[in-house]
Amino acid sequence: MRITSFVAVLVAGLTFAGTGCGSTQPAPTEEQAAAEQVSTDGTHSEQAICKLMWTCDWSGYYSTQAQCTAACGSNTCYRDYACNGTCVCP
Numbered sequence: 001m002r003i004t005s006f007v008a009v010l011v012a013g014l015t016f017a018g019t020g021c022g023s024t025q026p027a028p029t030e031e032q033a034a035a036e037q038v039s040t041d042g043t044h045s046e047q048a049i050c051k052l053m054w055t056c057d058w059s060g061y062y063s064t065q066a067q068c069t070a071a072c073g074s075n076t077c078y079r080d081y082a083c084n085g086t087c088v089c090p
Contacts, residue, residue, distance in 0.1 A: 047087055047088050049081075049090055052079055052081055052082075053079070053080070055079075056072035057072070060072075065077055
C-alpha cells in the first residue's frame with residue numbers, strides 16, 4: 001500500500017512539474033510594457049532610458065547646470081530624468 005501511494009504522489013508531482021503548475025511568470029509592469037514596443041515588421045525594439053538632465057520646473061530640461069541656471073534665474077536647478085513619453089524613466 002505504501003509503495004502505491006508513493007508512486008501516485010511521484011506521478012502527480014511529475015505531472016504538475018511537466019505542465020508548469022506553480023511556475024507562472026509574473027505579469028509585466030507598466031514600465032516593462034512601455035519599454036518594449038512591437039514595430040510594424042513584427043520585431044521587438046526597446047526604447048532608450050531617459051537622459052538625466054537639469055531642470056527647475058520639470059517642463060524645460062537643460063544639458064548643463066549653467067544652461068539651467070541661465071534659463072531659470074533664481075529658481076534652484078535639480079537633476080532629474082527628462083521623461084517626455086519618448087523614453088522610459090528609471
